[in-house]
Amino acid sequence: MASEATEAETPTEENLDAAVDATHGGSVGETHAATEDHGGTFPPFDPATFPSQLLWLAITFAALYLLMSRIALPQIGGVIADRRARVDADLKAADESRRKTDAAIAAYEEALASARAKAQGIANETRESIQADLASKRAAVEADLSEKLTAAEARIAETKAQALSHVDEIAAETAQAVASQLIGDVPQEQAQAAVSRVKE
Amino acid sequence: MAGTDPIHQFVIEDIFPIATIGGDGTEGSGLHFAFTNSALFMVATVAITFLYLVLSSSQKRLVPNRLQLTSELLYEFVANMVRGSAGTEGMKFFPLVFSLFTFVLVGNMLGMIPYFFTITSHIIVTFALSMLVFLTVIIYGFIKNGPKFLGLFVPAGVPGYILPIVTPIEIISFLSRPISLSVRLFGNILAGHITLKVFTGFVVTMIPIGFFGAAGSILPLLMGIALTGLEFLVAAVQAYVFAVLTCMYLNDAIHPSH
Known part of the structure; x- marks a missing residue:
């Protein structure tokens, strides 16, 4: 590889020169002005281009x-x-x-x-x-x-009281009936009075 | 053909001139303004970035489709970067950081397409972007913190007798930021593109020199393929590095005490 590279070195330079010659001699248009611009200086350091840039x-x-x-x-x-x-x-x-x-x-x-x-x-x-x-x-x-x-x-109680009250009556009636039988007519009032007297 | 000249890809050509201010009328004198291939690709970068972001999210889907998701991921990615490095207060610089990130990223990626111009391969562009960050940090730092912003150069907790040594170092490191920021991006892109061109140029020059040359050209071709992958990585990583460092510098402006 190294030998090839060194071999390539010479033709490169020749080609380069040829290229520069071609642009210098041949086309006159903008490329001509351009190559002349960078003829001496490296383009990035060319102050002539600074104002435009x-x-x-x-x-x-x-x-x-x-x-x-x-x-x-x-x-x-x-x-x-x-x-x-x-x-x-x-x-x-x-x-x-x-x-x-x-x-x-x-x-x-x-x-x-x-x-x-x-x-x-x-x-x-x-x-x-x-x-x-x-x-x-x-x-x-x-x-x-x-x-x-x-x-x-x-x-x-009432019935009892009533019944008890009827006892006098019954007793009087009974007494009257009994007395009537024995002694003839006895008025009811007398019989009652007698009964109540007995009761007392 | 100029196909193998590794420097030719960086040449700036006028598409149409605009004005020349000052000078004596001869070629190269005065301030020459023109719409150049570089300007074309800057315009393309802005147009692509803007149209992509706006069109992909124009439907405002609640459940995003793939295109919208890429825009949202980019948004969240930069937002988290800003929030993580500069805090919630740094979110006022989110549009700036997002613009820087997308400008560098899309510019780098466009440059990866063959025959396309790479806007970030010119030191003046990267330096101008770095100065934008640098001046934003200084101006915002002084507006927000006043003279206390100078405390940035006096690290807390350092013994007094070391300060005469540390403070100049801090000042120098601060002042070299725009240079390191711009040269890092410029150098990576420039070197990558030159390397890529040189190796793929070998293929073109080796093929005509016979069988061994043609057979051997497979080696630089493989190298070129590998370098292309690497350069895509570099294009993305350098945009990320630029944005992250911007966030960290902005953090200094917001919180100057270490």
Whole structure:
């Protein structure tokens, strides 16, 4: 490889010279002016080209800066910011939904617990009211019975008293009948008076 | 043909002249302004950058397509670079850094296309861009920090007796920044393009010199292919380096204390 490279060295230089000759002698247009420009100096260090380069660099870079800062970057940055805002909003909404779900579950459980408590309350109440009803009915029946008992007792006492009061009458009648049989007519009043006298 | 002249690709040719200021009317005197091939490629760089970014993101898709994603990745890449090096406060220079990065990157990449002119292969262009950064750092540094900006040259925590040595070093390193920044980019691009041209030129000159020459030309051809890949890498890396160093210099202007 090394030998080939050194072999190639000479033709390269020849070719180079030929190339330079060709541009110098042949075409007269812009390439001519160009080769003459860099005839002596290395093109990047040729001060004759500096004004043009600086002028166009200033124009193009200022244009680039304005186009970037006013149009391109706000557009791209806006898209990115929009996306970030959207993602944040969606995450927040998801969070909100989860919170709502949790709240709904809590509310449901609370409702369930209160319903259960209420049901128990109603059951207790019903049981109590039934018991109270039962008790009041029993009390009423007992009161009724005791009333009837006292009434009956009163009636018995009355009947007894009546019966006892009739004893005098019967005794008087009997005495009158007996006396009538024995001694002839005896007025009722006399018989009664006699009976009451005996009783005393 | 001038095909194998490795320097010819850097020649600046007038496409149409604009004006010549001063001088005595002879060729090469006075300030000569013209629309040149360099200017054409600067315009092309700006046009391509702008149209690509605006058209790719014009649909403003919530879920980006591939084209839009490339623009967004570029945006985020530079934004993270600025934020990482210069902090959130440095984001006011984001358009500047983004413009510098894309200008150098697209200019370098356009230069990789055969027969295309490479705008960054001229020291005056890279030096002007470096001076733009340098002056931005100085002006913004003084506006924001006032005389405290000079604290940049006095590193904190250095013993007093070393300061007479350290401070001149800091000043020299600061002043050499535009030179190192511009020469790094210029030198990489220039050397890369010359090397590429020389090796591929070997292929052209070796083929006519017989069988061994033609057979051996495969070696410089392979070298040329490898160098092309390397030069694409260099084109991207140098744009990145230029932008990162810009961010770090801007960070000095924003936070001058070390």
